Amino acid sequence: MENNSNAIAEIQKKYAGCNLLMPAATEVxxxxxYKITVMEVTADLSENSGDIFKVGSVKTGTTQxxxxxxxxTYSPAKPLLMKIAAAAGIQFDPDHTYGTKIDANTYKAKAYGAMRMPDGTGKTHADEKVICLDDEEANYRxxxxxxxxxxxxxxxxAKAAAEMFKGNWIDAKNKWGKACKAYVIDDCDREKYIERSVxxxxxxLRKTAAAKAMTGAILRVIRALTGMKGQYTKKELQKPFAIPRVTFSPDYTDPEVRKAMLSQGMNSIGSLFGAAPTIAAIPDALTGRERDEFNPEEFADNPAFASDEAMVEENAGGEQNWFDETPQQNSESEANEQTGYICDECGAQISDKVYSYSINKFGKPLCVRCQRGAH
Structure with a gap:
């Protein structure tokens, strides 16, 4: 069996000057x-790649x-999730993946996806995303x-707000618990800052609410089908995502495979048109008679089974053609019979059978001898 391997390192080396869009694959x-295909997707960890975004920090230990x-920690963004979906072979049903506008400020999107598992079975998942502009505005405020x-x-x-609004800098901690400098807006500009930010x-959001709802539903389905975590460390993201798939791929160079495929094809034809019924012989045990081992060919020359009619035909040497001249005895008896039919050529008297045949064949009554001359 052939092992075709396209390692990610080999592809990156060969296509170093290209932007690789498709994931690498290893097939065994x-x-x-059956063959197993492992698709590999590598995340771009650069700051402006768009594959990941920062979501927070996790405690990994304690110093001495x-x-x-x-x-x-970082979470996979839409570009990375879509590449993983392509590698996993996730398909979305267009009839059940759609968005609707519930009212002037509410958008709802549904997504229905399916993928084939490594054992060959299918897995489906449906999810939805709702965006209400009224709720989003309240959250922003x-x-x-x-x-x-x-x-x-x-x-x-903070630096951008300090250039536009009055306030002061204080010592604080960010949302991940790290010490930092924070900018507090003065009361005189606080309302202006809030209203402008909202x-x-x-x-x-009003321009992109429908698209955000649909994207959110699709990405939720991808995460659920692939079982991805919500966040990863950079060390974890440095390793490629591997998606194994098992596909039916017969090796047609194998004679046993060709034989099995041919047999399956014949069985399919039989299933389509129906196989010829076979009539089973009635067992001797059901008839109550002993099995007869008589072979007729062994007794072909045995006189005990000879037929009188067969012996007569064999001695006669076959059938007599009525065109042949009849024996003298028959000729004399026919001559004595007055049929009334006479040959047009020689004037000889002819029988009923000869007359009928001559009329049908030559259009005039002829005797047997004149018929031979007429050919």
Whole structure:
């Protein structure tokens, strides 16, 4: 059995100057009928790749001085999830994957996906995503109110807010528990900061609400079918995602496989048109008679089974053609009979049979001798 391997390292080396869009694959023929294919998808961990986004930090241990060790965690974004879906062979049913607008401010999307498991069985999953603009606006308002009072901990956002709104810097901790500088908005500009922040985010959300709902439903299905975690460390993401699949792939170079496929094809024809019924012989035990071992060919020359009619035909030497001249005795008896039919050529008297045949054949009465001359 042939083992075709396209290792990810070999492909990256060969196509170093290309942007690889398809995942690498390793194929192994398990047996003459099935092969296993392992698809490999590597995440791009660069800052602006879009494959991942930061979601937080997890505690990974403690130093000797008793300080906690934190490691940043990331979640797969849409580009990476779509590549994994393509490698896993996930298919979405277009009849059950759609979005609807419930009312002026609510969008709902449903997604129905399916994939083939390594054991050959199918797995399906359905999920949905609902976006209500009223709820999102309320969430934005609460979020920016908290930021204006407790302080903006994100460094880039804090510096941008400090250039536009009055406030002061304080010592604080970000959402991951790390010490940082936060910018607190003054009371005089707090309402302006909140309203402008909500307006900017809601304007963008109103344009993309339907697409976000559909994307959210599809990505939920992909995560559920592949069993992916919600977040990974960078060390975990450095390893490629491997998706095994088992497919029916007969090895037609194997004579046993060709024989089995031919047999299956013949059985399929029989199932389609029906096989010829076989009539089983009645067992001797049911008839109550002993089995007769008589072979007629062995007694072909035995006079005990000779037929009188067969012996007469054998001695006669076959049938006599009525065209042949009859014996003298028959000729004399026919001459004595007055049939009334005379040959047109020689004037000889002819019988009824000869007359009928001559009329049908030559159109005039002829005797046997004249008929031979007429050919």
């Amino acid at each position: 023929q398990l047996n003459p009928f 001085q008793g300080k906690d060790i934190w490691e940043e 609460v979020e920016f109110m908290d930021k204006s009072i407790k302080g903006i901990t994100d460094e880039k956002a 307006l900017v985010n809601m304007t963008l």
